Structure formats: structure tokens, C-alpha cells
Amino acid sequence: MSTFPLAAGRDREAVRHELVRRTVRVLGRTDLPGHLVRVTVGGDELAGFASVGPADHVKVFLPTSGGVVARDYTPSEYRPVGASSGPELDLDFVVHGEEGPASAWALTAAPGDEVSFGGPRGSRLAPSGYRNALVIADPSGLPALRRWVRAFAGVVPVHALLFGGAEAVGYLDDAELAAATPQVLAAEHDLVEVVASQDLDDDSFVFAAGEATALVPVRRHLRERLPKEHLSLHGYWRRGDATFDHHSPLDPSDPD
Known part of the structure; x- marks a missing residue:
């Protein structure tokens, strides 16, 4: 790997x-x-x-x-x-x-x-010095999730939340599965409730990527628990919006 x-x-x-x-x-x-x-x-x-x-x-x-x-x-x-x-x-x-x-x-x-x-154009390296990391993705974010797992493997304990289909687990190889301890979320799961149940504190880092609307309440919850510098949250697409730009603010009501 x-x-x-x-x-x-x-x-x-x-x-x-x-x-x-x-x-x-x-x-x-x-x-x-x-x-x-x-x-x-x-x-x-x-x-x-x-x-x-x-x-x-x-x-x-x-x-x-x-x-x-x-x-x-x-x-x-x-x-x-x-x-x-x-x-x-x-x-x-x-x-x-x-x-x-x-x-x-x-x-x-x-x-x-x-x-x-x-x-x-440029790269930002993964940070070190955290107690643990949580990485979250739907299928669109799996390539990035995989890179985060590889970056942290053996250095920072990682837990992965995969939403959007159980088959997503098959995207990760054996070493990545061992490093990520993945949890698959079915459609009936409430993503915010699952994130709220995670072991997160001021020594935690969170990456998330996927459908923007689904991640807005996750961002709002995490901003109440962690410093914003500990978060890297990205809407890669938005349901019903073919022109969505992933560089735009995830939550337009709170773009900071």
C-alpha cells in the first residue's frame, strides 16, 4: 500500500x-x-x-x-x-x-x-499529532477517503464511515480495510447521529466528502464539537444540481 x-x-x-x-x-x-x-x-x-x-x-x-x-x-x-x-x-x-x-x-x-x-496545482499534506481520525465518504469520495487512510495508516488510528452502499467496502484493499476499521451506513442510518456517537475530541481530525446536502448537518454538528482547523469537509456534488462547484462553500448559510 x-x-x-x-x-x-x-x-x-x-x-x-x-x-x-x-x-x-x-x-x-x-x-x-x-x-x-x-x-x-x-x-x-x-x-x-x-x-x-x-x-x-x-x-x-x-x-x-x-x-x-x-x-x-x-x-x-x-x-x-x-x-x-x-x-x-x-x-x-x-x-x-x-x-x-x-x-x-x-x-x-x-x-x-x-x-x-x-x-x-498544489498539495496539502496530511497532519500528524492527532489521537485519532474519522474519514467519511459516499462513493464519490471513496478515492479521497482511500488516500486519507493511506496517509494516516500506522501513524494515526482511523475509523471510516462509508455511506451510499455496502458494496463500497469492496473498493478498499485488505491493508486499507485493516487500517480504516470501516463502518457501512445503510440508507436508514442518520449520518449525524452516527457521527455524534463517534469518539471525537480536541485531539481528533475529521475528513468528509460526498453529497453536499447530506454533509451540511454533519458540518454544523462537528463545528460545535471541534475546532474548524480540525475539519476538512467537502461537498463533491449536490443532488439535482448538475453545475455544482465543489469549491463552493459546503454550507452557503455559514461559508466560513
């Missing part, structure tokens, strides 16, 4: 990268649990790619019949020398039919197809 560097303390060290747009070709596509598809890309322009923070993302420029659209994705895993004897990068997509441009592309991407992406 590859790991990511940790900052020396609770402050998350920032690392800047040269912003490069790369054109790569599809090497293969793999179906994954949790309604995800992994597209592996490679090519000479991938050499030198760097992604050292668990919350990193790249901007993928996807060809569609109406032109090119850009979407942000977590780089799942980079191999300087992979099975193709060259650099390889895995990108994992949640698929839900061919309605969305990213889902449609991931379902039809074939070896040899070209695609471009840029970034990451």
Missing part, C-alpha cells in the same frame, strides 16, 4: 507543483465495487507527475459531443513505472448511466483514446 507524507504537526504543510497540462492515452478500464470505474492512463507526458496530498485533485478535460467539459477528480494512484513499462495513473469515476459527461466517458473509454488533464 503506497503512502503519502505527513506534515510535522497539526498544521498541514502546503506543497506547490508546476501547473502542467498533460495529454495521456487510455491503457485500460476496470469495473470496481461501489458503482465506480477505474480508467488507467499513461504516456510520456505523465512522467514527473506528483500528487503528495490526500485531498489532491486534477482537472480532467473530457471530450463530449458538445465540446470539451472539465471535471475535477482525485488521482487514485500514480505509478512511475507500471505494467505498461511506463508511468501510469488511475482515475476512478462514479458511473450512473450515460447522462453525465464524466460517467459517459468512463463507460466508453477504450485503450488508445486520448484525454488531457491539468494539476494538481
Whole structure:
């Protein structure tokens, strides 16, 4: 299991990268649990790619019949020398039919197809010095959750809450499952109640990613329990809003 560097303390060290747009070709596509598809890309322009923070993302420029659209994705895993004897990068997509441009592309991407992406522009390392960490994700946040588990493994005890389907557990490998002690939340679970029952205090760190509306009450609860510097909470999508920008405030009523 590859790991990511940790900052020396609770402050998350920032690392800047040269912003490069790369054109790569599809090497293969793999179906994954949790309604995800992994597209592996490679090519000479991938050499030198760097992604050292668990919350990193790249901007993928996807060809569609109406032109090119850009979407942000977590780089799942980079191999300087992979099975193709060259650099390889895995990108994992949640698929839900061919309605969305990213889902449609991931379902039809074939070896040899070209695609471009840029970034990451920078990385923030995972912090050290915490007693424990809680990581929360629906299928859209699983690649980032996986990177957080890898970053903390063996250093900070981690508990993972997976909501959105029991099959999501199959996305994690054996080492990640051992490091994360995952708990699957069924539809009938109240996410806020489950989070409220967790062992959290001023020595805890929490990462969450997923559907924005579901995470707003979680954020409000956590802001009452923990300093905001101990939280990294992100809405990756919003139900019914195809133009949602994950950079926008998770809770518009309290954007700080």
C-alpha cells in the first residue's frame, strides 16, 4: 500500500507543483465495487507527475459531443513505472448511466483514446499529532477517503464511515480495510447521529466528502464539537444540481 507524507504537526504543510497540462492515452478500464470505474492512463507526458496530498485533485478535460467539459477528480494512484513499462495513473469515476459527461466517458473509454488533464496545482499534506481520525465518504469520495487512510495508516488510528452502499467496502484493499476499521451506513442510518456517537475530541481530525446536502448537518454538528482547523469537509456534488462547484462553500448559510 503506497503512502503519502505527513506534515510535522497539526498544521498541514502546503506543497506547490508546476501547473502542467498533460495529454495521456487510455491503457485500460476496470469495473470496481461501489458503482465506480477505474480508467488507467499513461504516456510520456505523465512522467514527473506528483500528487503528495490526500485531498489532491486534477482537472480532467473530457471530450463530449458538445465540446470539451472539465471535471475535477482525485488521482487514485500514480505509478512511475507500471505494467505498461511506463508511468501510469488511475482515475476512478462514479458511473450512473450515460447522462453525465464524466460517467459517459468512463463507460466508453477504450485503450488508445486520448484525454488531457491539468494539476494538481498544489498539495496539502496530511497532519500528524492527532489521537485519532474519522474519514467519511459516499462513493464519490471513496478515492479521497482511500488516500486519507493511506496517509494516516500506522501513524494515526482511523475509523471510516462509508455511506451510499455496502458494496463500497469492496473498493478498499485488505491493508486499507485493516487500517480504516470501516463502518457501512445503510440508507436508514442518520449520518449525524452516527457521527455524534463517534469518539471525537480536541485531539481528533475529521475528513468528509460526498453529497453536499447530506454533509451540511454533519458540518454544523462537528463545528460545535471541534475546532474548524480540525475539519476538512467537502461537498463533491449536490443532488439535482448538475453545475455544482465543489469549491463552493459546503454550507452557503455559514461559508466560513
